[in-house]
Amino acid sequence: MGESGLVRLKAIERVYRTGRVEVRALRGVDLEVARGEFVAIMGPSGSGKSTLMNILGCLDQPTAGNYHLDGQDVARMRKGELARIRNRILGFVFQAFHLLPRTSAQENVELPLLYRDEELSWKDIHSRARAALEKVGLGERLDHTPNELSGGQKQRVAIARALVTEPRVLLADEPTGNLDSRTTLEIIDLIQGLHRQGLTILMVTHEPDIARYAQRTITLRDGLMASDVRHTPLDARQALDDWTEARQDMTPTEVVAP
């Protein structure tokens, strides 16, 4: 790793000031993530996971510390440059999806492409968005608006939106927080697929079961890094197949039972 780290945080602090109260959400976090890693970030509620994620995603600036992303010193960047980083290098997936209401999946996914520095033709924009939606398995739902989609489908649209710019790093803050366990597995399967294709992924979750699908788990506690463990990831595809089998085993028995 060392210099080759795609993400390098050093002594990151983040202090929120609300009125006279100061909340030290991060109190000196060091983190290096290499290209192609799949990292889960865990920790109890209020430990600073989202705060860290927002800083990683350049949606928020650290109060102190250094942040190098792909060799660039993003902690020192101005707003305009950060917008460029968010657009070109990062893809962000939120727990609450954050899709534009009353807007088709296709147009939601096209959104980041509209803000690229170099202009793409409309034809290019449309075809890239379509390709991204096909990649997440929603090739049939291009014209659906968010309220015509299930939670899992919404998150797929959001993932397609994060992928459409071909980012280096995918950041996901509790991407499955609003989903049931079956849909969660499907989304994790999708993310694992992206990881296999070489994408670097950082994902916040507070469920240890889900963290086990990553290669490495970082645990935060009170704004500090409490542990950093590497492990062999579980396979979500396998888990899905087991699930389907279990249901098939069950169903006939129930039906046949007199």
Added chain:
Amino acid sequence: MKWSAVPYSALRALRRNLMRTLLTALGIIIGVGAVITMVGLGQGASAEVKEQVNRLGQNVVLIFPGERQLGGVSIGGGSANTLTAEDARALREEIPEVIASSPEVRSTRVVVYGNRNWATRVYGQSHDYLQIRNWGVESGEMFTEEHVAEAALVAVVGQTIVEELFEGSDPIGETIRVRGLPLEIIGVLERKGMSLMGSVQDDIVIVPYTTAFQRISGRTHAMVINVQVFDEESMEIARVKIADLLRERHRLAPYQEDDFTIQTQEEVAQMATETSRVMTWLLASIAGISLFVGGIGIMNVMLVSVTERTREVGLRLAVGARGPDVLLQFLIEAVILCLLGGIGGIVVGLLGTEIIASIAGWPALFSAEAMIIAVTVSAAVGLFFGFYPAWKASRLDPIVALRRE
């Protein structure tokens, strides 16, 4: 960023929030439409008043019998018998500034043609009355000085008479009867419309005053003398000379008050203008209130969606938009909305003015100033409330904007 996406996104946003778009546009349409209609009507009414004052004739002086009454007005007087036809002739012949003078008697009489009856006002006038009133004949001719001298049984009739008694066909040469007196129609007057007092001026029969005085109205004295003065500069001198001549003719001692009242067209015009000015202000205030209410409507509709807008801005920032990119989109969105509303309001306002003016019989006047003011005000409101939340949101960190509830 992709510039063609800016107007595109703006239009999409307007369509996405169709209800908000329509309500906002409606607010602008109501405000602009009301202002244009009200101001247009007010100005149309004033113009109509001016026009009518002009139609009274140029440099006209009216002389009423009886002394000046409190407030100075005694239109429709004629209570006193102090003015004679000879007074009128003397004014024309002895005062150089007076170029026309007509002693007037009015009476409402039933006019008969064949088996048709019509109650109308019969005026006795001199041959130069139409000149004073700046009125023309549409066909035939006005009666002449000779007709007046020999008290000829001739009449000039207004358009209403042609419609009511002759069903619009040419009445020249036909004979109508008034109190059994046969009158040959020798002329038809041009259409004149409503008077300042709201009466239909075309409902009229004019005959030589010599014919009218005794035989139709049963009067010996004029109810008004209509006088025309040579030009505007001569008005004041003429006024003094008229007063002197009449006092002399009426043998008034210096200690006696005038037994007549002189009123210039100017004075009539002033009264009328004052009235129409009050009305214009009244209409303008109604318009102002509509604009205000429309503005509040726009504001409300815009503010309701602030949270949604803030989140949208947050999201756009999060996926890589710069603050100015997002602002431009919202600005264009607000501009399009205001343009649509403004154009709609102008169309509604023009139609409204046209319709009401045609019902009221006024000219439809369009005030460019009112249009500019109305569109500016509602556009400013729309722009401010459409743009301000976006501007505020664009200055937030994307994550703060996204989390806004």
